[in-house]
Amino acid sequence: DAGITQSPRYKITETGRQVTLMCHQTWSHSYMFWYRQDLGHGLRLIYYSAAADITDKGEVPDGYVVSRSKTENFPLTLESATRSQTSVYFCASKLLAADTQYFGPGTRLTVL
Amino acid sequence: AQKITQTQPGMFVQEKEAVTLDCTYDTSDQSYGLFWYKQPSSGEMIFLIYQGSYDEQNATEGRYSLNFQKARKSANLVISASQLGDSAMYFCAMREGRGSQGNLIFGKGTKLSVKP
Numbered sequence: 116d117a118g119i120t121q122s123p124r125y126k127i128t129e130t131g132r133q134v135t136l137m138c139h140q141t142w143s144h145s146y147m148f149w150y151r152q153d154l155g156h157g158l159r160l161i162y163y164s165a166a167a168d169i170t171d172k173g174e175v176p177d178g179y180v181v182s183r184s185k186t187e188n189f190p191l192t193l194e195s196a197t198r199s200q201t202s203v204y205f206c207a208s209k210l211l212a213a214d215t216q217y218f219g220p221g222t223r224l225t226v227l
Numbered sequence: 228a229q230k231i232t233q234t235q236p237g238m239f240v241q242e243k244e245a246v247t248l249d250c251t252y253d254t255s256d257q258s259y260g261l262f263w264y265k266q267p268s269s270g271e272m273i274f275l276i277y278q279g280s281y282d283e284q285n286a287t288e289g290r291y292s293l294n295f296q297k298a299r300k301s302a303n304l305v306i307s308a309s310q311l312g313d314s315a316m317y318f319c320a321m322r323e324g325r326g327s328q329g330n331l332i333f334g335k336g337t338k339l340s341v342k343p
Contacts, residue, residue, distance in 0.1 A: 148330065157231075157318060157333040158272075173330060205272060214260045214279070214322060216331060218272035 118142065121206050121219040129227050134193045136222050138206030145211040147189040149173075149181065151202040152221075158205065164189055165211075196226045230254065231321050231334035239340050240309045247294070248304040248337045250319030256280075260322040261302040262331065263293065267315040275317075278302060306339075314341045 119140040128134050138147065145166050150158040150173075160173030162181040170181050178200060180192045189208075193200055203223050207216040232251045240246035252261065263275040278286045278293045286293040294303040306313055319334040 150333075155335065157335040158320075158331075159333070160330050163330055203270070207272075215262065215274055215277055217274060218264075220271050223270075 119206060119208055119217060119219040121204075121222050123222060124220065125223050127225045127227065128196050130197060131195050134196050134224065136191045136193075136204055136206075136224070138189045138191070138219060140187055140189075140206075140208045140219075142208060142210075142217075143186060144208035144217075145186070146209045146216075147183065148207040148209075148216060149179070149189070149191045150205045150207065151175065151200075152205060153202050161191065161204075193224075196224075198226050200224065201226045230323075230332045231319055233317075233319055233334035233337050235337045236335075237338040237340070239342055240306075240313075242311060242341055242343050243308055245305060245307045246309055246339065248306070248317050248319075248339065250302045250304065250334060252300050252302060252319075252321050254300075254321065254323050256323045261293065261295070262320040262322070263291070263302075263304045264318045264320060265313075265315045266318065266336070267312075272318075276304070309341045311341050311343060314339060 122137045148163040149161040152158045159175050164170045164183045167186050205221045206219040209216045230253050259280045261278045265273045276288045276291045278295045290307045292305045316336045318336045320331040
């Protein structure tokens with residue numbers, strides 16, 4: 116029972132590079148979400164997806180791109196990483212009519 | 228304006244005692260949900276408990292209970308019989324709108340430390 120997984124778990128990159136964070140869930144959940152967690156801000160929503168090929172912006176979408184060609188995968192791309200994108204990134208998912216979101220283990224990203 | 232407010236950045240509790248973590252929220256929706264998540268030092272986000280705005284009874288899950296006071300817009304988490312493993316960050320979150328829509332808005336968290 117893999118649940119929801121994220122890769123890589125840790126990533127160090129340089130300013131200006133493109134980085135893709137992967138999220139995979141085995142529950143066939145309709146909804147998937149990307150959050151970032153920064154000290155003093157709690158978790159903030161970056162993007163979410165209600166189903167394959169349906170995505171929408173959250174609170175802090177600038178500098179990020181998402182896609183969802185398959186229900187189980189929801190990659191998050193930083194097209195040109197900046198230092199302000201140094202953060203811990205969490206992917207989450209939930210069933211269509213459910214309330215509770217379940218989180219992946221997180222990816223710690225450092226942009227030098 | 229903050230939609231979820233957790234006023235206690237840090238709290239201490241003696242092992243085996245009960246502790247209440249405060250959470251107030253702000254919404255004009257009639258239908259909403261309130262959640263608590265635990266984040267231990269290992270970093271994962273663990274779902275603890277959920278309360279719907281129309282639920283008349285306070286939610287309980289084992290040693291966790293949610294003290295829901297709708298008129299006061301508060302959703303405090305009560306942990307009974309604290310254990311050392313309860314030491315963690317605790318986040319209150321709210322989902323506005325009806326079940327299948329609406330994203331979570333998180334508070335900034337409370338760090339709970341359980342003393343032996």
